[in-house]
Amino acid sequence: MNIVVMGGAGFIGTNLAIRLVENAADKITVIDEKESFFLHYPKDTLSKIKIRELAFNEETNFDECVIDQDIVYHLISTNNPTTSNKSIGKDLTDNLLITIHLLEACVKMHIKKVIFISSGGTVYGKEVTCPISEFSKNQPINTYGIQKLTIEKLLYLYQHVYGLKYSIIRLSNPYGPFQRPNGQLGVVTTFIYNALHNKKIYVYGDGTVIRDYIYISDVIDAILNIMEGDTEYRIYNVGSGKGIHLNKIIDIINTELGMSTEVEYLGGRDVDVPVNYLDISRYEREFGKLEKTPLILGMKKTMNFLERTTRGWS
Numbered sequence: 001m002n003i004v005v006m007g008g009a010g011f012i013g014t015n016l017a018i019r020l021v022e023n024a025a026d027k028i029t030v031i032d033e034k035e036s037f038f039l040h041y042p043k044d045t046l047s048k049i050k051i052r053e054l055a056f057n058e059e060t061n062f063d064e065c066v067i068d069q070d071i072v073y074h075l076i077s078t079n080n081p082t083t084s085n086k087s088i089g090k091d092l093t094d095n096l097l098i099t100i101h102l103l104e105a106c107v108k109m110h111i112k113k114v115i116f117i118s119s120g121g122t123v124y125g126k127e128v129t130c131p132i133s134e135f136s137k138n139q140p141i142n143t144y145g146i147q148k149l150t151i152e153k154l155l156y157l158y159q160h161v162y163g164l165k166y167s168i169i170r171l172s173n174p175y176g177p178f179q180r181p182n183g184q185l186g187v188v189t190t191f192i193y194n195a196l197h198n199k200k201i202y203v204y205g206d207g208t209v210i211r212d213y214i215y216i217s218d219v220i221d222a223i224l225n226i227m228e229g230d231t232e233y234r235i236y237n238v239g240s241g242k243g244i245h246l247n248k249i250i251d252i253i254n255t256e257l258g259m260s261t262e263v264e265y266l267g268g269r270d271v272d273v274p275v276n277y278l279d280i281s282r283y284e285r286e287f288g289k290l291e292k293t294p295l296i297l298g299m300k301k302t303m304n305f306l307e308r309t310t311r312g313w314s
Contacts, residue, residue: 002068004029006102007056007075009037011179011186012117012171012219016073017041019220021048031065040178056098062105071227072106074099074116074151080185081122081144081271091143092150099151103158113165115227116155118148120170120237120278121211130210130243131279134170134235142271152235159234167226172239172278176216176298177305188213188249192303195259205268207247212239212277215298218291225287236283240291243277249299256296257303 003020005013008030018041020028029050030038038051054060056076066072078094106114120132122145128136140146158164179186181193194201222238253259280290293301 001025001070002027002029003071003073004031004066004069005073005075006031006065007077008032008051008073009034010075011216012174013073013075014041014178015176015216015220016075016223017049018045019224021045024048029069057094058097058101060098060101062102063108066102066105066109066111069109070112072102072111072114073223074102074114076102077144077147079144079147081119081142082185082269085142085271088143092147095147096150096154099154103154103164107158107162107164111164113167113227114155115223116151116166116168117223118152118168118170118235119145120172120239121145121273121276123149123152123170124273124276126273126275130275130277131241132237132276133279134233134237134282141273144271156234166234167229168235169223169226170235170237170278171219172212172214172237172276174214174216174219176302177309179216179302181306187211187246188299189302189306191249191253191261192257192299193306195253195257195261196303196306200262200264201250203246203250203263203265204272205246206265207250207263208245208274209268209272210243210245210275210277212242213244213249213295213298214238214240214291215293215295215301218293221292222283222287222290226283229286231286233282233286236286237278237280238283238290239278239280240295241278241280242291243275244295252296252299257299 009032031052035053079091125139155166175188179189181189
């Protein structure tokens, strides 16, 4: 198959590309705004993929991006949960217009299937009972969740009108190798990195916010299973199915990873829901056990990766 990964230089895109090239019969194209964004890729992966440098805006020719492709992974987002609500109109306009242009191209070029990475952490909002099932009410409290949910609805529309096949992964909080520890996402990776480099850990709120953390290799397993699957469902929650509060993550770093941390607690943020963890029973009924890497083991693997590869990051 010919497979294109839109937003391929990011954390999920990198790990996905590394796994996709294991099948020598597939031809993999990864696309992002600058070719320099791919410098962190392993050399053996770079030798097996095609890189395309492309800005994601209204001027993008998505026909050229997806021509002769079979599968499209849509990982593009111009914002994230922590920066949501600062520019509501721009956030929604940018991301929704880009996706509409992409879906139009997918229909025109006869793409077999689109895989969209949505957000299990933001599309549901806070008026839900955990663990959160795919049937739960959707009341996002930030623009990131609204844009993800709207793209889900657009996919349904394009399937209804044009027959475009798709699958949606409502992902919890992934962590692990190739996640930037100095970015705005990924508290597990960031906390471990800061502890390794004797930097202070900043926590918004009192540390009792509960989230669902899953190691990236388990995420990629799930994405590929869903892509290859032929089931009645188009939407799957992907996470560990367990809720862990931030203070527990800090405790694991201190006790299990053998590091000491300096923590500063800041004011809470209105973009954060207090509790969020997912019901993953739909996925596990179809594909088997989802979380194969326990949290402590995953955090140790993340620490080992960070020790080997990111000493120059600041």
